[in-house]
Each structure stands twice: as structure tokens, then as C-alpha cells.
Amino acid sequence: MSGITRYGYRDAISGFFEFPTENARRVLPRGFEPVEVHHGSSIFAVTVFDFDESEVGEYGEVVYAVIVPPLVRDTRLPKSAFFPWQVATTTKAAREHAIERWHLPHWMDDVKVDFVRGDGKLTAKVEAGGAPALEITIT
Numbered sequence: 187m188s189g190i191t192r193y194g195y196r197d198a199i200s201g202f203f204e205f206p207t208e209n210a211r212r213v214l215p216r217g218f219e220p221v222e223v224h225h226g227s228s229i230f231a232v233t234v235f236d237f238d239e240s241e242v243g244e245y246g247e248v249v250y251a252v253i254v255p256p257l258v259r260d261t262r263l264p265k266s267a268f269f270p271w272q273v274a275t276t277t278k279a280a281r282e283h284a285i286e287r288w289h290l291p292h293w294m295d296d297v298k299v300d301f302v303r304g305d306g307k308l309t310a311k312v313e314a315g316g317a318p319a320l321e322i323t324i325t
Contacts, residue, residue: 194239246299
């Protein structure tokens with residue numbers, strides 16, 4: 187494993203959504219608490235990438251995360267952190283690389299990621315097992 191990992195990407199979309207704190211707690215490991223927007227409502231984050239440059243070639247990736255309070259290790263105080271509870275990729279090589287390098291939990295099957303450019307908008311579509319799993323559009 188080399189020291190520096192570099193990724194290039196054509197497109198990336200990220201979105202933040204409210205979802206029940208009860209659901210957030212189900213996916214977080216013991217000792218982690220979700221950040222609440224207001225009582226009973228936490229923050230679910232989704233990011234979809236179209237990587238065109240990496241150690242394992244081109245691939246798509248989707249990261250599902252919960253926003254949590256950060257671990258404070260020095261005098262700078264970040265306001266939040268992502269806890270990635272599930273990552274999915276379009277290739278086995280990308281998945282194996284990410285598991286080895288970043289030690290993140292992965293969906294172990296390939297997913298399909300398509301980016302569609304429209305008039306003033308960009309849409310990312312993710313399929314798992316041949317069924318729609320996510321669609322997110324920015325304008």
C-alpha cells in the first residue's frame with residue numbers, strides 16, 4: 187500500500203436529509219450518537235462519485251453516512267463529522283481497494299451508478315440488484 191492515495195472524478199453529488207434519530211442509532215456503532223437537527227430528527231448524508239482516476243481505474247461509488255459529533259484531538263474544533271455506515275462501488279477492485287485502504291463497511295455486490303446531465307441539472311442514479319436504490323438531482 188503506497189503512502190498517498192489520489193482520486194480524480196468527473197462528477198460528484200452530495201445531499202443532506204433529515205431522517206429519524208431512531209434510524210440513525212440503528213446504524214451507528216455503540217458509543218456514537220447522531221447530531222440532531224431538532225429532537226428526534228438526525229442528518230443522513232449521501233454522496234455519489236464518478237471516479238475517472240484511481241489506483242484501480244474508473245468506478246462509481248455511493249457513500250451513505252450519518253452526521254455525528256467529531257472526535258476532538260487538538261485545539262481546532264470541527265462542528266461535525268461523517269460516520270460512513272455503508273459504501274457501495276461499481277467494481278470489485280474498487281471495493282477491495284477501499285476496504286483495505288479505508289476500512290469502511292461495504293455493500294459486497296457491485297452497484298450501477300449513472301450520471302445524467304440535463305439542461306442545468308445533474309442527476310446520479312444508483313441501482314442495486316437491478317432495482318433503483320437512489321436518485322439525486324442538483325440544479
